[in-house]
Amino acid sequence: MTKKRVLSGVQPTGNLHIGNYLGAIRNWVELQPNYDNFFCVVDLHAITVPHNPATLAQDTYTIAALYLACGIDLNYSTIFVQSHVSAHSELAWLLNCVTPLNWLERMIQFKEKAIKQGENVSVGLLDYPILMAADILLYDADQVPVGEDQKQHLELTRDIAMRFNDKFGGEKNPIFKIPEPLIRQEGARIMSLADGTKKMSKSDPSPLSRISLLDSSDDIQKKIKKCKTDTIMGLNFANDRPECNNLLGLYGILTEKTKEEVILECSDMGWGKFKPLLTDAIINALTPIQTKYNEIMTDKNYLDSVLKEGKEKAESVANITLKRVKDALGYLIITS
Ligand code: AMP
Numbered sequence: 001m002t003k004k005r006v007l008s009g010v011q012p013t014g015n016l017h018i019g020n021y022l023g024a025i026r027n028w029v030e031l032q033p034n035y036d037n038f039f040c041v042v043d044l045h046a047i048t049v050p051h052n053p054a055t056l057a058q059d060t061y062t063i064a065a066l067y068l069a070c071g072i073d074l075n076y077s078t079i080f081v082q083s084h085v086s087a088h089s090e091l092a093w094l095l096n097c098v099t100p101l102n103w104l105e106r107m108i109q110f111k112e113k114a115i116k117q118g119e120n121v122s123v124g125l126l127d128y129p130i131l132m133a134a135d136i137l138l139y140d141a142d143q144v145p146v147g148e149d150q151k152q153h154l155e156l157t158r159d160i161a162m163r164f165n166d167k168f169g170g171e172k173n174p175i176f177k178i179p180e181p182l183i184r185q186e187g188a189r190i191m192s193l194a195d196g197t198k199k200m201s202k203s204d205p206s207p208l209s210r211i212s213l214l215d216s217s218d219d220i221q222k223k224i225k226k227c228k229t230d231t232i233m234g235l236n237f238a239n240d241r242p243e244c245n246n247l248l249g250l251y252g253i254l255t256e257k258t259k260e261e262v263i264l265e266c267s268d269m270g271w272g273k274f275k276p277l278l279t280d281a282i283i284n285a286l287t288p289i290q291t292k293y294n295e296i297m298t299d300k301n302y303l304d305s306v307l308k309e310g311k312e313k314a315e316s317v318a319n320i321t322l323k324r325v326k327d328a329l330g331y332l333i334i335t336s
């Protein structure tokens with residue numbers, strides 16, 4: 001039996017944080033033996049907000065190396081760079097022309113990011129979810145493992161695929177496979193260290209709000225020491241204690257303990273006793289990733305060869321889908 005397909009991606013915008021790891025990449029690693037996996041570095045998405053051309057290539061290497069360092073295994077998975085496979089841009093254009101504008105205007109992430117950009121908001125930012133739909137649909141992905149914040153984009157992808165199938169395919173002859181989001185409850189939404197009601201985010205201006213995967217042990221210790229807490233005695237998962245919920249949750253995931261086990265261990269503690277425990281748990285989880293990352297980054301030739309092979313494998317799948325789409329749309333195709 002052929003394995004089902006998984007596709008997911010992360011933008012090369014700055015370092016990955018522990019929310020990206022727990023919400024997305026750790027799940028990819030766990031799932032990978034059971035699926036045929038494609039993981040891309042979505043560098044075309046990275047320029048939908050102002051970016052720095054001087055660091056884009058290096059940031060792309062960083063994310064690819066982090067995929068490997070976190071445990072993505074090339075025996076199960078293909079790693080590639082989105083801009084290396086031109087079918088992504090091409091399908092995005094074709095999907096643009098069959099997607100109603102108001103479907104995009106409804107996207108929460110667009111509205112949030114657009115506010116930050118003011119007058120300079122680009123057409124690309126509005127179009128971002130269509131490019132994401134193209135990423136997914138090109139590979140006939142069955143499952144798309146992402147964090148909670150991407151759920152609406154996955155629903156849009158499904159809507160676009162169904163609309164396209166209706167218009168140009170037909171029941172017996174669907175052009176696109178309809179993908180399913182794969183959002184695990186645990187870790188799907190890691191909150192900011194500075195405000196337990198806000199998602200941990202790469203774009204938060206304060207680095208104290210997040211733990212990056214490449215933070216030094218000293219930085220981790222400092223950030224946890226300074227992170228926001230509350231003044232209630234004892235620790236628990238009460239709904240009205242966002243910071244406490246987030247930090248206990250983080251500790252539980254990293255030490256592979258259930259909520260009950262965390263409560264049993266920590267409910268009588270104060271922050272002064274709990275914070276060093278959490279610090280150690282984070283350092284223990286990140287140290288092996290950092291060691292492997294440093295190793296990989298010293299060998300750019302190896303990374304290049306991984307990405308070159310990834311591009312070829314990705315292209316061989318994506319180009320078949322693109323041809324199917326062009327056929328369905330009625331394009332003149334000349335075979336050589
Ligand atoms: P991004 O940083 O927007 O490229 O996101 C990459 C992946 O990490 C996506 O699957 C997101 O859903 C996931 N992600 C981002 N931030 C968080 C967070 N704070 N908690 C859990 N998952 C997250």
Ligand code: TRP
Pocket residue numbers: 007008009010011042045131132135136144145146150153
């Ligand atoms: N929009 C996603 C994010 O910011 C990244 C992404 C782009 C993606 N294309 C994708 C995720 C395809 C999954 C599948 O997290």
